[in-house]
Amino acid sequence: MDYYNVYLEESMDELLDCIKKMQCRPILFVGSGLSRRYMEAPSWxxxxxxxxxxxxxxxxxxxxxxxxxxxxxxxxxxxxxxxxxxxxxxxxxxxxxxxxxxxxxxxxxxxxxxxxxxxxxxxxxxxxSHKEFIRKFSDEQHDYMEELSLLSDVDPHAIITTNYDEMLEVIFPNYEVIVGQQIIRRSMYTHVGEILKIHGTTLEPTSIVLSQDDYDKFKQKKKYLSAQMLTYFIEHPLVILGYSVQDENIKSILSDIAEMLDDVNTLLPNIWLVEWQGDIDETKQPPKEKLIDLGNNRSLRVNLIVVNSYSKLYKTLGESVVVEKVNMKLLRNLSRSVYNIVRSKTTQLKVNVATLNAFSDEDHLFNVMSVQNLNPSSLTSIYQYRLTDITEEWGKHYSAGVKILEEIAEMTGYDIRSDQNKYHIDMNIGRNRPSADRWYSEAAKQLLSNVFYQRPTTVSLPNGEEIGYSDLIVADTSDGFSNEESVAATVEE
Incomplete structure (x- = not known):
């Protein structure tokens, strides 16, 4: 009897069942084994x-x-x-x-x-190694092209890696790279569609963790990183790829996690360790669990899948996505918007959630967000105003607001209408429509009104920087537009 294939089918069914029960996208924890396989990169x-x-x-x-x-x-x-x-x-x-x-x-x-x-x-x-990988991948001449194609269809919630190389950026081009200590300074709730490179990147040689001195510095802040990642380890299916259980990188992170958990002797049902074995005796059934010795009398029990090919695993992970494939850039921007909405102090709920019509329904939205038990009403608590609503309170035409938005963009280099942020959302993003459907928040109303009335104010940039406008003087907009400009502005709305 072919015990191994029965084992593999059962393991994939159990992984798929775990992901669907948790109703959120998996997290991939990727080690150097994948870079050695696909890039022929050197071992440590x-x-x-x-x-x-x-x-x-x-x-x-x-x-x-x-x-x-x-x-x-x-x-x-x-x-x-x-x-x-x-x-x-x-x-x-x-x-x-x-x-x-x-x-x-x-x-x-x-x-x-x-x-x-x-x-x-x-x-x-x-x-x-990376240049050669790029050539083979771009020409679709890679020896493992089938595996790589299946991997690129997975759409994980996020990817964590200790690798320095840029292979994952090629496979997942819509994911944003976050490096080193930048991870600690950001909320884990907004880490959707991101590659978290905890040991640095080849694009920034100073960032890579290479020598013992680097590891010592990393260990000083590692527990803060582990504390943030605990959310992932508890709330998402976590699939560990390309690591040996003897790898000190993975053992170090898991050791911190073990300290935070009450009972590490119980199987952690959402953590799956994928172990590579080139030669598998198909007449035997490999184990389905692994006890990872973390040292200092600590250990973790996790699910184990032994493979000699990644194709079936990647296919299963791709099938597990709870909704159809989405634009991860859009999803990342929406995730950050929702996070800002939830932590906002405003209680006005004038816009119905249905106006977020880039998504088919509320369940669809919650699934792609991978956020559980989110109150749908909170999603509408910021974007309450059309630009006309704001300018009418000044006794001005819509075009006065457009001019102020342009002034802000010119002075800061950042157009708040260019993406989803605390000030603005475009409801038509993701739909096959050329026109914008723009809504603005209470924060936007306050900002634009402060500028209009020449009051001291600040604008928040995407990187968190605050730019002051204490001496901003805006020209009177009552006669600042030609008829042609006013018509163009009205068409934009």
Whole structure:
């Protein structure tokens, strides 16, 4: 009997059932195993080997550093990287090295730490694999094209990774990348459609966690990160891919999670560890659970799926999406808008939820948002006004409001009508209509009125920055528009 295929079918059914019961999109926790599979990127040890090989000043083999830094018989690769920092610092400052342009000229700034050179080398090594991956993926000539195509259809709620490379950005082009400590400064409730790169990115060499010093700094703030991610570990199906259970990165995060949970000996039904095995004996049934030893007398029991191909897993995850495929950029903007609405102090509910007609119905909206038990009335508590409603209170034509919006955009570089934010929402986003259906909030009404009456005020930018308008002077808009401009403004509304 083919016990393995029976096991795989049962495991996929159980995963699918878990996702559908929780009624929210899965979170993917992606490790270096996927980068090695799809990018042929080097392993952690392989990366250090190339770092050693490409520095002519290093005359000892990698094994020397591994043996010299071993603790209680265990390899300590971050400590190896720390020992190589000085060698790369010396190499970078050789006249010939700088002459040959081996490192970017900007990294010779005195403002940077001396580990920037080994980090730049690590980045350049990873980028070689990335360029080849881009070529194969773009030409649809990749050996694992079927798997990658199925993976790109998954639409997870968010992706967490300790990888530096940009492979996930290629597979999920509509996802926004959030790097390192930026994650801590943002609400987890708005992390829909995002790739959370907790160990940095090759696009910012200074951000990557490479040496022991980097890990020590990371550990100082890791518990804040883990506390935020606890929401994910409890409220979403979590699928862990490309990690070994011995991987210190995953064990470290899970260890923090274990400290926050009451009973870690009970199976965590929403956490699924995917374990790769190239050779599987199909006459035997692999285990369905895994006890992960986290050290310090702590452990976690999670679901286990053993695979020798990712196709069936990705297909199952793609089928699990509770609604049809959506534009993740739109979903991300809407998520942030709803979060702002929910925490808003306003109690006016003049706009019905049905006006959010980019979505078919309320259930559809809640499913794509992956937010449970959201009060639908809260969604309408900000966007209460047409621009005409605001300008009529000033005794002015609609065009006066348009001119003020243009003034704000000109002075700040940010047009509040360009996206969904605390001031504005376009109800026609996501619909096949060329026209806008704009609604404005109490915050927008206050902002525009302050500018109109020349009162001190501020405008909030998307990055959280507040720009003051204490001395803003707006020209009288009563005769500031030609008839042609007024007609154009009216058409826009």
């Amino acid at each position: 040890k392989g990366l250090l080997q190339q770092i050693v090989d490409e520095n002519p000043l290093i005359d000892s083999p990698l094994e020397y550093y591994i043996m010299n830094t071993r603790i209680n018989g265990k390899e300590n690769l971050p400590e190896v990287a720390k020992h190589l920092v000085d060698d790369y610092f010396k190499f970078a400052w050789l006249a010939k090295t700088r002459e040959d342009g081996i490192f970017p000229e900007q990294v010779y700034s005195g403002d940077l730490e001396k580990d920037i050179y080994i980090k730049c080398k690590a980045v350049s090594i990873i980028e070689r």
